[in-house]
Amino acid sequence: MTFETRKGAKTLAFERGTVQSVAGSVITVKAPDGSTMTWDLFGKTVVRELGHRVAASSLESGDLVFVAGPVVGGANDARIIRIRPAA
Numbered sequence: 001m002t003f004e005t006r007k008g009a010k011t012l013a014f015e016r017g018t019v020q021s022v023a024g025s026v027i028t029v030k031a032p033d034g035s036t037m038t039w040d041l042f043g044k045t046v047v048r049e050l051g052h053r054v055a056a057s058s059l060e061s062g063d064l065v066f067v068a069g070p071v072v073g074g075a076n077d078a079r080i081i082r083i084r085p086a087a
Contacts, residue, residue, distance in 0.1 A: 013037065013076050014068035022059050027078070029067055039067050039078040049083040059083070 002011045017031040025041045047056050059065075064086060069079035 011071040012068065013071050014066070015039075016066045017064075019059055019061050019063040019065055021061055025056075027059055027067075027081075029065060037067075037076055039069070039076045039081075041078055045069075045078045045081065047081045047083065050085065054083070056081075 001013075002009055004010075015029050015031055015037050017029045017036075020028045020030045020036065026038060027041065028036055028038050030036045041056050045056055047054050047059065049058070059081070064084040066082045066084065067076075067078050067080070069077045071077075
């Protein structure tokens with residue numbers, strides 16, 4: 001999603017899916033339609049599970065997640081990650 005601000009255009013990305021891999025500060029998430037996105041984790045990334053903040057290191061392959069954040073220089077910066085409970 002792209003929108004205009006006083007400082008110019010900003011792009012936000014979001015995705016729901018399954019964590020395919022966790023490699024250092026990068027996670028790859030696969031959506032139900034088969035598309036994948038790579039997300040960069042950084043100091044301001046907030047990870048929540050069952051209403052509580054948890055460490056980014058708790059992310060594992062197979063976790064169901066919602067990820068959102070700005071697109072900066074072509075990279076997806078994860079600002080919020082919500083780990084969803086398994087169905």
